[in-house]
Amino acid sequence: MRITCPFCGERELGEFTYLGDAKPARPAPGASEDEVYDYVYLRDNIAGVMDESWYHGGGCRAWLKVTRNTLTHEISAVEPAPGAGARQVAK
Amino acid sequence: MKYSIFSLARAALSGHKNWQRTWRDATPKDRYDVVIIGGGGHGLATAWFLASEYGIRNVAVVEKGWIGSGNAGRNTTIIRSNYGLPGNTGFYELSMKLWERMEQDLNYNAMVSQRGVLNLYHSDAQRDAYARRGNTMRINGIDAELLDQAALKKMLPFLNFDHARFPVQGGLLQRRGGTARHDAVAWGYAHAASELGVDIIQNCEVTGFVRDANGKVTGVETSRGRIGAGKVGMAVAGSSSRVADMAGLRLPIESHVLQAFVSEAIKPLIPGVMTFGAGHFYVSQSDKGGLVFGGDIDGYNSYAQRGNLPVMEDVCEGGMAIIPMIGRVRLLRQWGGIMDMSMDGSPIIDKTPVDGLYLNAGWCYGGFKATPGSGLVFAHLIARDESHKEAARFRLDRFRAGAMIDEKGQGAQPNLH
Numbered sequence: 001m002r003i004t005c006p007f008c009g010e011r012e013l014g015e016f017t018y019l020g021d022a023k024p025a026r027p028a029p030g031a032s033e034d035e036v037y038d039y040v041y042l043r044d045n046i047a048g049v050m051d052e053s054w055y056h057g058g059g060c061r062a063w064l065k066v067t068r069n070t071l072t073h074e075i076s077a078v079e080p081a082p083g084a085g086a087r088q089v090a091k
Numbered sequence: 092m093k094y095s096i097f098s099l100a101r102a103a104l105s106g107h108k109n110w111q112r113t114w115r116d117a118t119p120k121d122r123y124d125v126v127i128i129g130g131g132g133h134g135l136a137t138a139w140f141l142a143s144e145y146g147i148r149n150v151a152v153v154e155k156g157w158i159g160s161g162n163a164g165r166n167t168t169i170i171r172s173n174y175g176l177p178g179n180t181g182f183y184e185l186s187m188k189l190w191e192r193m194e195q196d197l198n199y200n201a202m203v204s205q206r207g208v209l210n211l212y213h214s215d216a217q218r219d220a221y222a223r224r225g226n227t228m229r230i231n232g233i234d235a236e237l238l239d240q241a242a243l244k245k246m247l248p249f250l251n252f253d254h255a256r257f258p259v260q261g262g263l264l265q266r267r268g269g270t271a272r273h274d275a276v277a278w279g280y281a282h283a284a285s286e287l288g289v290d291i292i293q294n295c296e297v298t299g300f301v302r303d304a305n306g307k308v309t310g311v312e313t314s315r316g317r318i319g320a321g322k323v324g325m326a327v328a329g330s331s332s333r334v335a336d337m338a339g340l341r342l343p344i345e346s347h348v349l350q351a352f353v354s355e356a357i358k359p360l361i362p363g364v365m366t367f368g369a370g371h372f373y374v375s376q377s378d379k380g381g382l383v384f385g386g387d388i389d390g391y392n393s394y395a396q397r398g399n400l401p402v403m404e405d406v407c408e409g410g411m412a413i414i415p416m417i418g419r420v421r422l423l424r425q426w427g428g429i430m431d432m433s434m435d436g437s438p439i440i441d442k443t444p445v446d447g448l449y450l451n452a453g454w455c456y457g458g459f460k461a462t463p464g465s466g467l468v469f470a471h472l473i474a475r476d477e478s479h480k481e482a483a484r485f486r487l488d489r490f491r492a493g494a495m496i497d498e499k500g501q502g503a504q505p506n507l508h
Binding site: 017033040 | 490
């Protein structure tokens with residue numbers, strides 16, 4: 001598996017660290033216990049195409065949103081994760 | 092079919108041409124008291140304990156491929172009970188005791204070999220942590236010995252005692268730990284369960300649950316038709332989330348790929364199981380001579396049963412750090428299995444919010460050694476509708492309640508356990 005970083009180009013997997021499913025979003029401070037439990041512990045654990053958060057620690061140190069198939073490891077899209085880096089690319 | 096020295100002698104006289112199939116490949120009936128999804132070690136063990144300990148013999152094990160085709164045949168075959176936290180310590184020792192009598196219980200040779208499991212330590216702090224774990228084990232009646240460097244130099248002179256960064260300083264040894272032949276464990280439980288009337292149904296993939304008006308599970312839809320059930324138990328390892336999803340459940344589990352490796356055969360070198368304490372590497376030597384070893388999961392969600400090269404490099408570096416002389420041994424084979432990594436690194440054996448559906452999942456790296464214990468406590472849960480006392484902490488609601496069993500202290504990040 002190789003990941004094409006939007007900042008650095010195609011790099012080997014060892015340069016990247018995996019966080020997980022990009023979908024869970026931190027609940028608002030006043031959220032219910034159920035919402036926090038869901039965010040921290042429950043996962044869709046998708047068998048198929050999934051958006052994921054990866055960190056390019058061995059390169060540009062940017063967070064990336066990688067769209068990858070968990071059944072085949074095929075990567076269909078890589079974008080900067082929302083944040084400062086994404087704004088740089090948008091210019 | 093009863094196996095003994097006499098059956099072996101009889102078979103030898105006819106040139107070993109008349110061995111009977113050791114278990115019955117069944118076709119599904121309309122209904123069973125209990126249907127177990129998953130014909131791996133855990134599912135087959137559960138069926139056997141249901142039949143032998145709890146008197147429930149109208150049981151089917153449904154398996155989408157062939158029995159033992161998943162993680163039962165993909166692990167590094169290690170058995171041990173060297174856990175430190177309440178919940179784990181007692182459970183894995185229960186399992187260890189069942190390993191010690193498994194072959195007699197099942198009338199099947201699973202090549203259980205108590206050749207010892209040695210965890211190496213590489214610093215004073217790690218020695219203290221291992222001493223603590225060893226004491227926890229001994230207080231709970233489990234054998235553990237803390238060995239210093241002088242003792243290891245006599246036992247294993249080839250270890251890297253002078254490594255600049257991670258010198259081998261000693262180790263925690265559990266002599267009763269060891270290895271077993273993983274395929275034979277699945278076959279042995281299939282053999283013994285089948286003798287007691289359990290139906291083992293292969294090439295039978297579950298495609299949905301049958302529910303009554305109250306939502307209770309009353310059967311499963313399969314690729315071989317509908318099968319009615321009084322109760323349904325899931326023991327499907329890396330597929331837990333996919334099967335639970337058919338019942339509308341989300342689980343605190345991610346599926347990850349774990350690789351294992353075998354080298355070419357070499358002369359007897361490694362007497363038991365050894366683990367590297369400063370990285371992640373565990374190794375034993377099979378009776379055929381190959382070094383069987385593994386390390387970390389790849390770290391990303393996967394259902395692909397194959398991994399990537401960075402982990403292979405990392406694992407081999409771990410091996411080289413403690414046994415530099417294996418550098419010239421060639422790698423023969425490598426494969427991957429799908430782990431159901433839970434949010435605290437410990438398993439879940441519990442009823443689910445869906446009436447009639449029981450869950451056995453979240454085994455992370457540790458499913459093989461747990462096989463007999465898992466079968467016993469899961470059968471207990473299904474038969475009695477209450478947790479076995481050694482599995483009372485493996486609850487599904489422990490994440491919500493804050494009663495985690497986090498042996499590694501990593502928090503809710505499955506790829507770090």
